[in-house]
Amino acid sequence: MGEQLRVAIVGSTGYGGVELIRFLIGHPQVQITSVISSSSAGGLLSEGFPHLNEIVTDTLDGVDIELIRSKADLVFTATPHGVSSKLVPQLLEAGLKVVDLSGDFRLRDGSVYEHWYKHEPADSRYLEQAVYGLAEVFGEDVRDVSFVSNPGCYPTATLLGLIPAVQAGWIDPATIIIDAKSGVSGAGRGLGLTVHYSEINENFLAYKVNKHQHTPEIESVLSRVAGHEVTTTFTTHLVPMTRGILCTMYASMNGERTDEDFIDLYKQFYEGRRFVRIIAKGKWPATKEVWGSNYCNIGFSADARTGRVTIVSVIDNLVKGAAGQAIQNMNLMMGWDEALGLGLTPAFP
Amino acid sequence: MGEQLRVAIVGSTGYGGVELIRFLIGHPQVQITSVISSSSAGGLLSEGFPHLNEIVTDTLDGVDIELIRSKADLVFTATPHGVSSKLVPQLLEAGLKVVDLSGDFRLRDGSVYEHWYKHEPADSRYLEQAVYGLAEVFGEDVRDVSFVSNPGCYPTATLLGLIPAVQAGWIDPATIIIDAKSGVSGAGRGLGLTVHYSEINENFLAYKVNKHQHTPEIESVLSRVAGHEVTTTFTTHLVPMTRGILCTMYASMNGERTDEDFIDLYKQFYEGRRFVRIIAKGKWPATKEVWGSNYCNIGFSADARTGRVTIVSVIDNLVKGAAGQAIQNMNLMMGWDEALGLGLTPAFP
Amino acid sequence: MGEQLRVAIVGSTGYGGVELIRFLIGHPQVQITSVISSSSAGGLLSEGFPHLNEIVTDTLDGVDIELIRSKADLVFTATPHGVSSKLVPQLLEAGLKVVDLSGDFRLRDGSVYEHWYKHEPADSRYLEQAVYGLAEVFGEDVRDVSFVSNPGCYPTATLLGLIPAVQAGWIDPATIIIDAKSGVSGAGRGLGLTVHYSEINENFLAYKVNKHQHTPEIESVLSRVAGHEVTTTFTTHLVPMTRGILCTMYASMNGERTDEDFIDLYKQFYEGRRFVRIIAKGKWPATKEVWGSNYCNIGFSADARTGRVTIVSVIDNLVKGAAGQAIQNMNLMMGWDEALGLGLTPAFP
Amino acid sequence: MGEQLRVAIVGSTGYGGVELIRFLIGHPQVQITSVISSSSAGGLLSEGFPHLNEIVTDTLDGVDIELIRSKADLVFTATPHGVSSKLVPQLLEAGLKVVDLSGDFRLRDGSVYEHWYKHEPADSRYLEQAVYGLAEVFGEDVRDVSFVSNPGCYPTATLLGLIPAVQAGWIDPATIIIDAKSGVSGAGRGLGLTVHYSEINENFLAYKVNKHQHTPEIESVLSRVAGHEVTTTFTTHLVPMTRGILCTMYASMNGERTDEDFIDLYKQFYEGRRFVRIIAKGKWPATKEVWGSNYCNIGFSADARTGRVTIVSVIDNLVKGAAGQAIQNMNLMMGWDEALGLGLTPAFP
Structure with a gap:
């Protein structure tokens, strides 16, 4: 097994962390060599996550760059906003490959980050180095690089649903409205x-209306695809369920298109x-069609009556929206x- | 108690029916004199609804116009689309007051009804006679009439959220997009x-996208308020919970307005x-803030960045969206x- | 309205507190004159509970005996274990009537309390003064007293299900096993x-097996009814729902009895x-048959095959298991x- | 891939069927060669189960013994009670290996089956041929046989929790009481x-009290282990969740034992x-600790105060309680x- 990639996970005691572990256990080319937690170092991971009893018997390591360097080749940082910005540069300087699951390296412009995240941005050298790993769209950029910033959960569902239509010029980016709904696990532990x-049970609510920190991530990618600056209306809601994101996206169509047209465009x-x-x-x-998996399903309704198309996409926020896409990026980085x-x-x- | 209004409920074995009963039991001016079900006549209502054991001990009557006439002054018809269209005219001809909870009398134009509901419309004489009972907006129209068509659940939440802004000319009706989410009880028993x-548990999904039969009801009322024909994009979703509707509504603002402006307008x-x-x-x-009650809560986010306002409204679909508003309409009809x-x-x- | 009973609620910002308010708002003989919270005094109750917006507009009072005395005749103390033991004596000394919803006065024997609750017991004078308000069984004891200790949620469901059979000598108390399941609201806010x-969603678990602090409350009441000391096995489980307790109770029958026998005995x-x-x-x-109400439903299966009877009881833990029974006790105290x-x-x- | 075992699944459009498929897709020695449904033959499996889109692209076969014989070596019959009893003999006569997931072959005594299942029993020759596949207990019996009857979901959780203590003589079988709780998927589609x-949402209820058809299965296995006839009290409840069974089991201890004693006994x-x-x-x-997996977790509380032990076991009813254990049995049958x-x-x- 000496040829397997040695992988460490910082933030193993979060939902993203244990989901990374669930998938990596079955990965044929990877060996988990260190599960890391700043808060619970020294304890057993399974103490806080009894579903892992007798499956993961590791003791949690602390966040120690030298130790990580000695144990691992690649690190997943499933750490909160404001922590990754400090940690990732150290890991990169230590020669480690990094897939960062936080929001700290998704925005090139530090001032935009500061405005939406209310945190100090990471050093711009590292912001520039980060490759945005929306695998199905920018996967080619990821091949062979050593630092990938993993997209946010809402942006993943949104962008996979919008980019083909924006790129084809079939919808007017200025009219895009994104109505997003997420299960509770997105809020973490x-x-x-x-x-x-x-x-929360038997409750449904809107939150952070026009204020969600994923807004600039969505807009910056759409702007890159459209070739000009795009501003969107983005609303988030909490659904009484654990996993899943559904985004309902609206835009005015440029010209008449049918459902079939959109289906063909996206399939291609x-x-x-x-x-x-x-x-x-x-x-x-x-x-539920994607629960626990790395799939993103997308459907369409092109409405001649209103001249608008409604695009609906779903993902499992912890998989395609976090751990799964992070592993997908690792695979691309490694050329697998x-x-x-x-x-x-x-x-x- | 002889002066109390005698009330009959057709469709007592549906969720709307038992919710009417829950409220009417505590109504000081009303006596429930007949609970009616075409499918379960002769049985006890509490047989199918054990929560009513020892509270409602009535045997279910069949749908018999003469019997209803002898027992009641006012009838709630909580019957499916396509049934009310036939039943209500008979009740009216028998001299009874009627509050109809179905969709059969909400659209003046029978051909529009037929297009969206895929049923034969009611006789136009009765369509014209029906007063649309959106109580907080058209309550004055309801006073002293004998036939009210109770609004749909989605239209109630939507229209209460949109009408003040449309009437004030603050938003462009052509840009209205309604993203609606409902608990499962809206689908009935x-x-x-x-x-x-x-x-459905741990699942969230979109359904009837651009095809929901409440679309023309929303559009016809908005058109009436706006003074010109309004077309909207309307999407419905199913939430894994029993009760509750939340509508997130988007529109471009005419001019610059703040959250406070909208709050003041709506409060007024x-x-x-x-x-x-x-x-x-x-x-x-x-x-959950309105669960089990007749309230509608409305909030705003006027976004200068995009020039759009986001309006969010919530109701309990079985109360304000059905039984509660029906009783409110009865109260208005009776001058209470x-x-x-x-x-x-x-x-x- | 001057003749109404003036009522104060200490612990208004807990689930028991807001449930007391939901019912007391509609109580014809009562006026809520003070909503009290040690932690949130000075703020609006509706700030933390938006469902009460425009319904309860009161500012929260602090815990001030003099203020309470000036405002109220009767106080509900919906305070945690270990708080009531100190507070209630002061309220009683101030001449107020008290219904205490905590566990601090349910056990006569302070040492038993200390063993199970891991708190210092209340002064024995007040323990002796407290009347245990299991309304349907000991309701006569409550009439006209000024201090009632409201039963726990699990004991209420359990005891209402077991007492008639124990008192009749139909079951062997030494064989009683209680398997209890509760919604999450029982754990508070x-x-x-x-x-x-x-x-917790999509999860079901056992907790405090053989260790739940309601065990001695159940045993002491059963012992009182049986006329000799009774020991029971009591297990608690958490159900992924908000409200509701179901207790499944098992015991060996003394002699042959049918379901009908039990039904008759209990009806009587x-x-x-x-x-x-x-x-x-x-x-x-x-x-769900009792959700939001003060009912307790009980069913039976007397099994000749095994010689055991299975008794199943349900309540809403926040109503019959807390606020509702507390109001019932107030009614009895006042002779209503x-x-x-x-x-x-x-x-x- | 010619050396892989060719597997057919009858009842592919039930929850047990698609769960078999979820696991078998990743099984290194197996190839699914036919998905079979009597009701939906000719259609795509993924039509009714969109989570399988692009994963399982097979058309459903009808129930045709000749076709099955030509396509498969081993058949999983995830068919309802009363269907397997007729179908399995035909499959066996055709020379196929069979793992039956129904209750039709779990009871040796046809008259007991008829009493509890209210169906005609299978031919006694096949009842005798069936090996009861409780893998961790009777796994040796399964090796190399060609027909296994897969245990029921409740019996699996119950028996894994009770057998070690019964076999060791640590508990009195006559005192066993089983309080079982299941998620809704156990009731099928x-x-x-x-x-x-x-x-069902926000509801918890008891059902089939003292009448569940799994009772004789539990009793016959316990009797076999105890060496004398055992009668038990068995109650089933429905939990508002999709997957999972938790069984709380009570029995009087023979002699004094501690939690540690039980833990050691069971670990051994x-x-x-x-x-x-x-x-x-x-x-x-x-x-939730076993959700989606083949694990069974067991915990103990030996209570010196009452002389009883409480044993709690959990499984995922669709995996260890159905599809997972069925595959485990296939593995044992094949010597894997x-x-x-x-x-x-x-x-x-």
Whole structure:
């Protein structure tokens, strides 16, 4: 097994961290050599996550660059915003490959980051070095690089749904409205009334309306694709379920198109990419169709009556929106098949 | 008790029916004299609804116009689309007051009804007679009439959220997009995979995209308010919860407005109407805030960056979206305080 | 309204507190004159509970005995274990009537309390003064007293299900096993992983097996009824829902009895008590049948094959298991109809 | 791939069927050669299960013995009670290996089957031929046989939790009480009010009290282990979640034992069986710890106060309680490692 890639996970005690572990355990080319947590170092990972009992028997390491360097070749940093910005540069300087799951390296412009995230931005040298790993769109950029910034959960669902239409010029970017809904796991394992069962069960709510920090990430990528600056309306909602994101996206069409036109366009755009599935005419995706898997399903309704198209995309926020896409990026960085270790079928029901 | 209004409920074995009963039991001016079901006549209502054991001990009557006439002064018809269109005219001809909870009398134009509902429309004489009972907006029209068509659940949440802005000319009706989400009880008690627990739990999905039969109801009322024909994009989603509708509505603003401007406008518009609550700046409503009650909560985000306003409204689909508003309409028809019998505080958590 | 009872609620910002308010708002003989919170004094109650916006506009008072004395005649103390033991004596000394919803006065024996609750017990003078308010069983003891200790949620469901059979000598108390299941609201509004949505949704678990602090409360009452000391096995589980307790209770029968025998016995025992409903033969209760109401439903299966009876009872833990029974006790203390203000029909679905 | 075992699944359009497929897709020694459904033959499996789009592209075959014989070496019959009893003999006569997931071959005594299942029993020749595949207990019996009857979901969780203690003589079998709770997927994909989302969400209920058809299966195995006839009290409950069974089991202890004693006994009994995990002292299992996996977790509380032990076990009803154990049995029948293809880590959260 000496030829396997040695992988460390910083932030192993978060939902993104244990989801990385769930997939990496079955990855044929990888060995998990260090599970790391700043808060729980010295304890067993399975102490806080009994589902891993007898599966992962490792003790948690602390965040120690030298130790990581000695144990690993590649590091997943599933750390909060404001932590990665400090940690990742050290890991890179130590010669490690990095896939960062935080928002700290997704925006090239530090001032935009500061405005939306209310944190100090990372050093611009590293911002420039980061490759934005939206695998099905910018996967070629990822091949052979050593530092990838993994897209946010909402941006992944949104961008996979919008980019082919924007690139084809079929919709007017100025009219894009994104109505996004997420399960509660997106908020992480931290405590608060907004993740309190009795408050969230049998409840549906909007939050951070026009204020979500994923807005500039979506806009900067759409601008890059459109070739001019794009501003969007983006609303997020909390769904009483654990996993899943569904984005309903609206835009005015340039010219008359049918559902079939969109289906053909997207099938062509995503040809050969097994994790994007285009839904048949007259059907729309449900989050449960992708639960626990790395798939993104996309459906369309081009409405001649209003001249607008409605595009609906779904992902599992912890997989395609976090751990799964991060592993997909690792695969691309290493020159492997992007689907390696990611072949799990969605769990239904 | 002889002076109480005698009330019959057709469709007592549906969710709308039992919700009418829950409220009417506590209504000081009303006596339920007949619970009616075409499918279960002769049985006990509580047989199928054990929560009513020892509370409602009535045997279900069949649908018999003479019997209803002998027992009741006013009838709630909580019957499916396509049934009310035939039944209501008979009840009216028998001299009964009627509040119809179906979609059969909400659209004046029978051909539009036929297009969206795929049913034969009701006789146009009765369509013209029906008063559309959106209580906080058209309540004055309802006073003293004998036939009210109760608004749909989605249209209630949508229209209460949009009408003040449309009437004030603050938003461009041509740009309105409505992204609606509903709990499962809106689909009724009928069986099917789309209400199967194992399929819907931990799932979120879009349905009837650009095809929902509530679309023309929303458009016809907005057109009436705007003074010209309005077309909208309307999407519906299913939320894994039992009760609650949240509508997120988007429109381009005519001129610059702030959140405070919208709050003031709406507070003024709904002054004196206790069932509409305008949310404070920087907050957005959650469905659980109105669970089990007749309230509609509305919040705003006027976004200078995009020139759009986002309006979020919530109701309990079975109360304000059905039974509660129907009772409110009965109160108005009878010249009573609109809130009579509707004073239940939302149940939280 | 000067003749109404003036009522204060200490612990208004807990789930028990807001549930007291939901019912008391509709109570014809009561006026809420002070909502009290040690942690949030000075703020609006509705700030933390937006479902009460425009319904309860009161500012929260602090815990100030003099202020309470000046404002109220009766106080509900919905305070945590270990707080009531100190607070209630002061309220009683100030001449106030008290209904305490904590566990601090349910056990006569301070040492037993200390063993199970791991807190210092209340002064024995007050322990002796407290009347245990299991309304349908000991309701006569409550009439005209000034201090009632409100039963725990699990003990209420358990004892209402077991007492008639124990008193009749139909079951052997030494064989009683209680398997209890509760919704999450029983754990209160405090934060922790055990109420974290992502951890509890789609999860079912056992907790505090053989260690739950309600065990001695159940045993002491059963011992009182049986006339000799009773020890029981009591297990608690967490159900992924907000409200509801279901207790499945097992015991060996003394002699042969049928379901009908039990039904008759219980109907007779609870004759005239509207909040206990005995389920028909061959049916078993569901928590949703009592959701939001003060009912307790009980069903039976006497099994000749094994010589054991299985008794199943359900309540809404926040109503019959807390706020509702507390109001019932207030009604009894005041000599009113026990059902006053408690007439809400269960909300279904 | 010619050396792989060719496998057919009858009942592919049920939850057990698609769960078999989810695991078998990743099984290194197996090829799914026919997905079979009597009701949907000719259609695509993914038509009814869109989560399988582009993963399983097969058309459903009908139930045709000749066709199955030509395509497969081994058949999983995930068919309803009363169907397997007729179908399995035909498959066996055709020379096929069979793992039957129904209840039709779990009871040797046809008259007992008829009493509890209300169906005609299978021919006694085949009842005698069936090997009961409780893998961790009777796995040796399964090696190299051609027909295995897969245990029921409740019996699996119950028996794995009870057998070591019964076999060791540590508990009195006559005192065993089993309080079982299951998620809704156990009821299958069929329609009915008992799986209707609005009726089951935020609800917990008991059903089939003392009448569940799994009772004789549990009793016959316990009797076999105890060496004398055992009668038990068995109650089933429905939990508002999709997957998971938790069984709380009570029995009087013969002699004094501690938690540690039970832990040691069970660790020894299940030594080398990776799918049973014994929980540490002072902890109890939660269904989510095994979600989507083939694990069974077991915890203990030996209570000196009452002389009883409480044993809690959890499984995923669709995996260890159905598809997973069926594959485990196939592995044993083929002489392979029992864990082959079953290595999925539980999905958390």
